[in-house]
Amino acid sequence: MEQDIVFLTLVGMMAVTYVPRLLPVLMLSSRRLPPLVVAWLRQVPVAVLAAMLFPALFVQEGRIDLGLDNLFLWAAVPAFLVAWKRRSFFATVIVGIVVVAVARLVLGVHS
Amino acid sequence: MEIESTRHGVLTGVSRALPVVLGYVPIGLAYGVLAQKAGLSTLNTLLMSLIVYAGSAQLIAVGLFAGGAPPLSIVLTTFVVNLRHLLFSAAVAPFLQRWRKIDLAAFAYELTDETFAVHSAQFATEGVPGRAEVFATNVTAQVSWVFGTALGILVGRVIADVKPLGLDYALPAMFVALLVLQIEERVQVAVALLAGVVSVGLLLAGLDQWNVIVATVIVATVGVVLEQWNRT
Numbered sequence: 001m002e003q004d005i006v007f008l009t010l011v012g013m014m015a016v017t018y019v020p021r022l023l024p025v026l027m028l029s030s031r032r033l034p035p036l037v038v039a040w041l042r043q044v045p046v047a048v049l050a051a052m053l054f055p056a057l058f059v060q061e062g063r064i065d066l067g068l069d070n071l072f073l074w075a076a077v078p079a080f081l082v083a084w085k086r087r088s089f090f091a092t093v094i095v096g097i098v099v100v101a102v103a104r105l106v107l108g109v110h111s
Numbered sequence: 112m113e114i115e116s117t118r119h120g121v122l123t124g125v126s127r128a129l130p131v132v133l134g135y136v137p138i139g140l141a142y143g144v145l146a147q148k149a150g151l152s153t154l155n156t157l158l159m160s161l162i163v164y165a166g167s168a169q170l171i172a173v174g175l176f177a178g179g180a181p182p183l184s185i186v187l188t189t190f191v192v193n194l195r196h197l198l199f200s201a202a203v204a205p206f207l208q209r210w211r212k213i214d215l216a217a218f219a220y221e222l223t224d225e226t227f228a229v230h231s232a233q234f235a236t237e238g239v240p241g242r243a244e245v246f247a248t249n250v251t252a253q254v255s256w257v258f259g260t261a262l263g264i265l266v267g268r269v270i271a272d273v274k275p276l277g278l279d280y281a282l283p284a285m286f287v288a289l290l291v292l293q294i295e296e297r298v299q300v301a302v303a304l305l306a307g308v309v310s311v312g313l314l315l316a317g318l319d320q321w322n323v324i325v326a327t328v329i330v331a332t333v334g335v336v337l338e339q340w341n342r343t
Contacts, residue, residue: 001150001176001179003151003152003154003155005182006151006152006155006176007155007158008182009172009176009182009185009186010155010158010159010162010163011162012182012185012186012189013159013163013168013172013185013186013189014162014163016186016187016189016190016193017163017164017165017168017189017190017193017196018219018220020190020193020194020196020197020200021193021196021197021199021200021219021220021222022200022215022216022219022220023197023200024197024200024201024204025200025201025203025204025207025215025218025219025222026212026215026216026219028200028201028204028205033201036335038198038201039335039338039339040331040332040334040335041194041195041197041198042198043299043302043330043331043332043334043335043338044191044194044195044198044327044331045195045198045289045293046290046293046294046299046302046303046306046334047302047303047306047326047327047330047331047334048191048192048194048195048306048323048327049286049289049290049293049303050290050302050303050304050306050307050310051306051307051309051310051322051323051326051327051330052171052192052286052310052323053283053286053287053290053307054306054307054308054310054311055310055311055314055322055323056282056283056286057283058307058311059311059314059315062315063315064311064315072280072283075280075283075284076283076284076287079283079284079287079288080287080291083287083288083290083291083292084291087292088288089134089225089285089288089289089292090130090133090134090137092284092285092287092288092291093134093137093138093281093284093285093288094137095284096277096280096281096283096284096287097141097276097277097278097280097281097284098277099277099280100277100279100280101275101276101277101280102277104274104275104277105275
């Protein structure tokens with residue numbers, strides 16, 4: 001992709017990121033969002049994260065892959081346990097990366 | 112006195128950001144490396160960390176750029192992924208009613224999952240500190256993110272492949288962390304499972320690049336219904 005188009009995409013990304021960050025803090029000092037909107041927005045983080053996570057874990061090369069060599073799927077198990085037990089964002093990411101790196105280097109899993 | 116207390120506030124603010132820095136430098140590095148491999152110029156790679164400044168959205172965007180996704184789809188995905196900031200912003204709004212609009216605008220620019228976590232905990236327990244302290248936390252966090260990005264750009268020039276380092280797992284691992292940390296009620300487990308399954312289904316059905324947005328909108332709506340149901 002042309003770097004000019006990348007730049008324009010970045011400007012668009014900035015706008016759609018900044019507006020949701022800015023509007024509530026500017027406008028909610030006197031007003032409140034309708035309860036139904038708040039209820040819907042509360043569901044968004046979990047829904048969007050799962051919608052991104054599942055394909056990354058379960059789909060490899062356009063197909064569902066539950067095989068033992070699907071490293072991304074099985075590395076999620078220790079990452080999940082660390083996130084659950086330690087409640088640490090940083091530790092989870094590091095454990096996930098290290099498990100994948102070690103599996104590739106030591107065990108020779110190629111995926 | 113005034114200068115002394117401002118200096119103290121800045122130092123306190125910086126120290127509050129340190130746990131965030133520990134997370135931002137390595138993940139910023141992963142972003143920097145992956146952005147280089149996706150074919151983004153050095154300038155655009157740094158610019159994204161400066162003007163978008165949203166960790167998970169940046170890593171997702173890099174994946175979409177690498178896959179040749181259309182710009183509109185990248186912008187829309189970013190919008191949906193970052194929509195959660197509406198909630199963060201709404202949650203801190205009552206604490207910042209006495210701030211000037213220009214300060215609110217600057218504060219909102221650097222409102223991320225992690226800075227929100229730091230501020231909301233503090234605002235609720237100790238009250239709102241001086242602006243110098245709040246901004247010191249935010250600026251320190253973003254500087255560490257940009258610093259990590261720059262390191263990643265340098266590392267990306269040296270290493271040929273990110274796979275042996277496991278850096279291509281930064282994003283899935285981050286999703287695992289964010290997802291698990293978000294889940295507090297049983298309804299949310301159902302929402303997560305349903306959104307994941309719908310997203311995979313849409314992807315396999317050929318709705319490439321749009322599966323995340325469509326699954327999120329459908330399942331968030333279902334989640335609202337489930338929640339009302341559960342209550343009555």
